[in-house]
Structure formats: C-alpha cells, structure tokens
Amino acid sequence: xxxxxxxxxxxxxxxxxxxxxxxxxxxxxxxxxxxxxxxxxxxxxxxxxxxxxxxxxxxxxxxxxxxxxxxxxxxxxxxxxxxxxxxxxxxxxxxxxxxxxxxxxxxxxxxxxxxxxxxxxxxxxxxxxxxxxxxxxxxxxxxxxxxxxxxxxxxxxxxxxxxxxxxxxxxxxxxxxxxxxxxxxxxxxxxxxxxxxxxxxxxxxxxxxxxxxxxxxxxxxxxxxxxxxxxxxxxxxxxxxxxxxxxxxxxxxxxxxxxxxxxxxxxxxxxxxxxxxxxxxxxxxxxxxxxxxxxxxxxxxxxxxxxxxx
Amino acid sequence: xxxxxxxxxxxxxxxxxxxxxxxxxxxxxxxxxxxxxxxxxxxxxxxxxxxxxxxxxxxxxxxxxxxxxxxxxxxxxxxxxxxxxxxxxxxxxxxxxxxxxxxxxxxxxxxxxxxxxxxxxxxxxxxxxxxxxxxxxxxxxxxxxxxxxxxxxxxxxxxxxxxxxxxxxxxxxxxxxxxxxxxxxxxxxxxxxxxxxxxxxxxxxxxxxxxxxxxxxxxxxxxxxxxxxxxxxxxxxxxxxxxxxxxxxxxxxxxxxxxxxxxxxxxxxxxxxxxxxxxxxxxxxxxxxxxxxxxxxxxxxxxxxxxxxxxxxxxxxxxxxxxxxxxxxxxxxxxxxxxxxxxxxxxxxxx
Numbered sequence: 001x002x003x004x005x006x007x008x009x010x011x012x013x014x015x016x017x018x019x020x021x022x023x024x025x026x027x028x029x030x031x032x033x034x035x036x037x038x039x040x041x042x043x044x045x046x047x048x049x050x051x052x053x054x055x056x057x058x059x060x061x062x063x064x065x066x067x068x069x070x071x072x073x074x075x076x077x078x079x080x081x082x083x084x085x086x087x088x089x090x091x092x093x094x095x096x097x098x099x100x101x102x103x104x105x106x107x108x109x110x111x112x113x114x115x116x117x118x119x120x121x122x123x124x125x126x127x128x129x130x131x132x133x134x135x136x137x138x139x140x141x142x143x144x145x146x147x148x149x150x151x152x153x154x155x156x157x158x159x160x161x162x163x164x165x166x167x168x169x170x171x172x173x174x175x176x177x178x179x180x181x182x183x184x185x186x187x188x189x190x191x192x193x194x195x196x197x198x199x200x201x202x203x204x205x206x207x208x209x210x211x212x213x214x215x216x217x218x219x220x221x222x223x224x225x226x227x228x229x230x231x232x233x234x235x236x237x238x239x240x241x242x243x244x245x246x247x248x249x250x251x252x253x254x255x256x257x258x259x260x261x262x263x264x265x266x267x268x269x270x271x272x273x274x275x276x277x278x279x280x281x282x283x284x285x286x287x288x289x290x291x292x293x294x295x296x297x298x299x300x301x302x303x304x305x306x307x308x309x310x
Numbered sequence: 311x312x313x314x315x316x317x318x319x320x321x322x323x324x325x326x327x328x329x330x331x332x333x334x335x336x337x338x339x340x341x342x343x344x345x346x347x348x349x350x351x352x353x354x355x356x357x358x359x360x361x362x363x364x365x366x367x368x369x370x371x372x373x374x375x376x377x378x379x380x381x382x383x384x385x386x387x388x389x390x391x392x393x394x395x396x397x398x399x400x401x402x403x404x405x406x407x408x409x410x411x412x413x414x415x416x417x418x419x420x421x422x423x424x425x426x427x428x429x430x431x432x433x434x435x436x437x438x439x440x441x442x443x444x445x446x447x448x449x450x451x452x453x454x455x456x457x458x459x460x461x462x463x464x465x466x467x468x469x470x471x472x473x474x475x476x477x478x479x480x481x482x483x484x485x486x487x488x489x490x491x492x493x494x495x496x497x498x499x500x501x502x503x504x505x506x507x508x509x510x511x512x513x514x515x516x517x518x519x520x521x522x523x524x525x526x527x528x529x530x531x532x533x534x535x536x537x538x539x540x541x542x543x544x545x546x547x548x549x550x551x552x553x554x555x556x557x558x559x560x561x562x563x564x565x566x567x568x569x570x571x572x573x574x575x576x577x578x579x580x581x582x583x584x585x586x587x588x589x590x591x592x593x594x595x596x597x598x599x600x601x602x603x604x605x606x607x608x609x610x611x612x613x614x615x616x617x618x619x620x621x622x623x624x625x626x627x628x629x630x631x632x633x634x635x636x637x638x639x640x641x642x643x644x645x646x647x648x649x650x651x652x653x654x655x656x657x658x659x660x661x
Contacts, residue, residue, distance in 0.1 A: 123564055
C-alpha cells in the first residue's frame with residue numbers, strides 16, 4: 001500500500017495540492033513579516049483574513065466581478081491595518097492583546113455581515129485555473145506549476161518581491177532599522193510611526209488578499225470562521241521562516257506538502273489512524289523547527305511600542 | 311495616560327472576548343437579555359401552559375445556516391412553528407457556541423428565564439447539562455446527539471441513526487459509480503459522522519463488494535480549505551462519487567461540481583449548493599422528536615426518555631434533488647432500500 005504513494009498521479013497530486021494549500025499562508029505570513037520586521041506583532045491576521053474573505057466573496061457575488069471583489073478585500077484589509085496601526089502606534093497598546101481584539105472583531109463582524117447580507121452558504125465562480133499553452137501540457141510539471149489560478153501565481157511572485165523590498169531598497173532598510181533600533185532610526189530622521197503605519201497597512205492588505213484567495217479563488221464559498229486558524233499558523237510561519245520571505249516560503253510549503261501527503265495516505269487506505277495522520281503537518285513542522293533552530297533572532301524592537309524621547 | 315489606555319483596551323478585549331459569540335447573533339436571535347421583558351410572565355405560563363406559547367431555546371456549536379448539523383435543528387424548529395402557529399410556539403437560539411463554557415452560560419440564562427424546553431444541540435454540552443439541569447427541576451432540557459439522559463427526570467436525549475441514511479446513500483452511490491472508486495470526506499472519526507460514514511460504506515459494499523471506498527477524515531469540523539483539497543485528492547485518486555459529513559464539506563461540494571463528480575449529502579439538504587451534481591441528501595427532521603417532547607412536556611413529563619431519528623419514524627428523510635435526473639431503476643432501488651431499513655428486512659452491519 002505504501003508503494004501506491006510513489007506513482008506519478010499521487011506525487012503530482014501531492015505537489016499540486018501543496019502549492020494550492022500554501023497560497024493563503026504566503027500572503028498572510030509575508031504581510032505579517034513586514035509588520036514584524038518593523039517591530040509590530042499583529043495577531044489580528046485571522047480576523048483581517050475573515051473580513052477580506054467575506055468582502056471579496058460578497059462583492060464578487062453581487063457584482064459578478066472577481067477583481068472588484070479582490071480590490072474590496074484589499075481595502076477592507078488595509079482599513080483593518082489602519083485601525084491596528086492607530087491602536088499600536090499612536091496609543092502604544094500592547095500588541096499581542098490588541099491583535100487578539102482585532103481577530104475577535106473580524107471573526108464576529110464577518111459572521112454578522114454574512115448572516116445579515118447572505119444568510120446561507122452560496123457559491124461563486126472563482127478565479128479560474130490559467131491554461132498556459134505549452135507549459136500547462138508538460139506532463140506532471142504542467143499540472144503542478146502551470147495549472148493554478150492567478151492568486152496562486154501572485155503569492156509566489158510576492159516572495160522575491162518581498163525579499164527585494166526588505167533587503168535591497170531604502171524602504172526595506174528603514175523598515176528593518178525601525179524594527180531593530182527605533183531610537184536610532186528616529187534620531188536619523190526616519191519616521192518610526194510612518195514606517196509602522198505603512199507595514200501594518202500593507203500587512204492588512206495582504207491578509208485581505210489571503211482571505212480572498214480562499215473565498216474567490218480556491219474554495220469559492222464563504223462560511224463563518226472559514227479560515228479556522230489559518231491566520232495564526234501564518235504568524236507562526238513568520239517565526240519558522242526566521243523573518244525571511246524565503247524561509248516563510250519553505251515553512252509554508254513544508255506544512256502544506258505534509259498536509260496533502262496525509263490526505264493522500266488516507267485516501268490510498270494506508271493503514272494509519274486518521275488522528276495520527278492529521279497531526280503529521282504540525283508534528284513535522286515542530287520537529288523541523290527544533291532541528292534547524294537558526295541563529296536568526298527576532299527584530300529587537302518586536303512588540304515594543306515606540307515612544308519618542310524615552 | 312498610558313495606564314488609562316491600557317485599562318480601557320484590556321477591558322474592551324475582555325468584554326469582546328466574553329461577548330463575541332453572543333454579540334454576533336444579537337440582531338438575528340433574541341439574545342437572553344433581549345427577551346427579559348416576557349420573562350416576568352413565566353410563572354403564570356407554567357400554571358396555564360395552554361394559554362401561553364410554548365417557548366423553546368436552542369444552543370448550538372455551529373451556525374443555523376451551515377447547511378448541516380446546526381441548520382437541521384433550525385429548520386426543524388421552523389417547521390414545528392409553522393405547524394403549531396407562531397402564536398403557540400416561539401423559539402430563540404444561540405449559535406456559534408464552540409466554547410462549551412459559553413454554551414453552558416447560555417443554557418443557564420435560558421433556564422433562568424423560564425423557557426419550557428432548552429435544547430443543547432451538541433454532544434459536547436453533556437457534562438454542562440448534567441450540572442445545570444438539577445438546578446431547574448421545572449424546566450425540560452434536551453440533549454443531542456446522544457442516548458444518555460443521565461437518569462435525570464428533566465432531560466430528554468435524542469440521536470440520529472445516521473447509518474440508515476448513510477446506507478441508502480451508499481447503495482445509490484454504488485449504483486451510479488462507473489469508475490468503481492468512491493470517496494468519503496469526514497471530520498473527526500467519532501459520533502454522528504462516523505455512523506454516517508460506516509453506514510455509507512456498508513451500503514456501497516452490500517451493493518457491489520468490488521468498489522473501492524476511500525475514507526478521508528480531515529481532523530476538523532471547520533477547515534473547508536482542507537475539505538476542499540481532500541475532495542480534489544479523492545477525485546485525482548479516481549473517485550466519481552463523493553460524500554461527506556459535517557459543515558466543512560461546503561468546500562468539497564464546490565470541487566465536486568467543478569469536476570462534475572456526484573455528491574451525496576447528509577444532515578441538511580445540500581442540493582442548493584450544486585444543483586447539477588447533488589443526487590440526494592439524508593436530512594434530519596428533528597421536528598418528529600420535538601413534537602413528541604412537546605406533547606410529553608405539556609402532559610407533565612419533563613424528560614427521562616431518549617429518541618432516535620430514523621427512516622421508520624420519519625426523523626430521517628432521504629431528499630432527492632429534482633435537478634438531478636436519477637434513473638428510474640436506481641430510484642426504485644433506493645425506495646426499496648428505505649422501505650427495507652424501515653421495516654427491518656435490511657439490516658446494517660457496522661464495523
């Protein structure tokens with residue numbers, strides 16, 4: 001039975017599933033990484049994703065335009081980010097606690113809007129898989145890499161862009177300096193609050209897209225609490241990836257591949273209790289984290305509110 | 311200044327954390343607080359039960375719109391209300407009560423307000439109910455899905471013999487499958503979902519032992535992303551008929567529709583999600599049990615009995631989707647199986 005796993009169909013299936021499953025994690029975790037690099041821990045990702053998912057779905061359902069849905073999700077996520085930025089930057093609130101507050105707000109608000117505006121689970125036609133002549137027809141590879149929807153490609157494009165912005169641009173340098181030593185950055189004329197506003201709003205926008213990738217690209221439904229903890233896993237992936245986009249990509253893929261592997265193991269009737277199978281992605285992720293505990297440390301000013309002249 | 315902001319934020323958080331589930335339903339359901347006014351009349355209501363409407367409160371983990379477990383109870387209450395009339399039957403609900411402590415608080419609130427029947431619609435609420443019920447000996451409680459009344463005179467228990475509908479769905483699935491591979495998507499291998507899945511499998515194998523049934527429990531009642539990926543996996547593994555239990559299957563139904571693979575539903579009628587591929591759904595008609603309970607309560611029996619929804623008593627109904635053209639012989643086979651289970655000539659052997 002184990003040998004069933006090593007057929008082309010199964011391997012292609014595992015890889016293609018893994019890439020799809022990793023998509024929302026990438027958007028949310030890279031958004032979160034920007035925030036954390038600038039010293040702000042945002043635990044409200046899950047709430048931003050839920051509101052983004054609902055906004056995208058509802059707009060797509062009522063207007064028929066997926067792009068308008070996506071745009072709305074981005075705006076909703078950005079507004080959630082703006083509120084989070086005000087609370088953490090201007091009011092110096094404890095970030096972990098206020099983040100959980102924003103999560104609960106997103107959870108409750110998306111549920112309330114769903115009940116008031118829709119009332120029942122409906123479906124939309126989401127972003128289709130893109131067929132690329134030639135590439136999509138390559139056996140195996142084509143199914144894995146070249147038959148996905150546009151938001152999947154966007155997520156993978158985001159990884160090098162985020163790396164470039166964080167490491168090769170002045171903006172990235174400012175973000176990192178604000179996260180490492182806000183006093184020094186401030187004394188050199190970098191506006192700590194402006195940078196943090198920027199990263200938190202960007203994070204919110206990307207979380208909104210993460211939600212939209214679920215509701216109008218991958219699943220094409222909206223249901224209460226549909227993210228079911230995904231946003232928190234994204235926060236964990238930022239730590240797992242050592243605050244580097246490439247590390248986050250590695251973590252997201254590892255988690256998603258193991259998840260799709262365990263789906264296949266059950267489907268192929270490999271005798272393994274389902275409870276053990278569903279634990280696998282979490283156990284393997286923890287093991288890898290322990291085994292490869294890196295020298296990378298968290299940004300020094302992470303989750304510390306900045307007050308000028310202290 | 312900083313301290314004040316801190317305090318306000320902490321307070322806001324604590325309040326939102328406590329109030330989160332209740333707050334969201336306020337506009338839809340009447341939250342306990344909202345119904346305070348009528349409570350004053352309750353003592354009178356118990357003395358003259360016929361003059362006042364029968365009042366039911368239900369607490370459930372998922373939502374009334376989940377197209378599954380929660381919705382099955384909501385729809386049943388609506389049907390009871392239609393039958394008895396809105397002036398004779400009122401109900402309120404608290405949904406989204408995944409946190410058992412919150413549910414317990416809601417149950418106690420409703421009991422304090424003197425509802426005639428309080429339904430704890432989730433097996434996880436059992437121990438809370440066991441604690442609360444003795445404090446309100448005049449109030450009737452119902453707990454499902456289970457058979458355990460804790461030996462208390464004011465608790466009714468109700469369950470669904472989901473394996474029966476599962477078996478019928480399985481027989482039909484086996485008849486309609488051409489690839490001879492059938493996929494099942496389950497939440498966690500326990501309770502009602504396990505009964506359904508085991509019954510479904512038994513139905514398939516009784517019809518055609520050569521069919522491969524692939525069962526995939528995804529370990530969650532809410533992870534629709536994983537349920538959807540599970541459906542994709544099942545389809546890639548050759549399945550041309552799928553079924554699944556619990557509220558996270560809405561993601562899977564979408565994938566089945568995209569791949570034009572048939573779907574069998576359970577708990578609630580799921581045809582509205584994908585009219586072209588849903589063949590039939592096993593639907594719970596809890597109103598059969600509810601009406602019996604209401605009758606007993608009005609005659610002074612507040613609990614101590616357990617009820618089973620099954621095909622014979624109409625607590626479970628196989629609802630066929632009119633949008634799907636089921637071949638006549640398959641329909642005849644389904645009807646025959648339903649009749650056989652109801653009269654006991656078809657027996658279901660569970661593993």
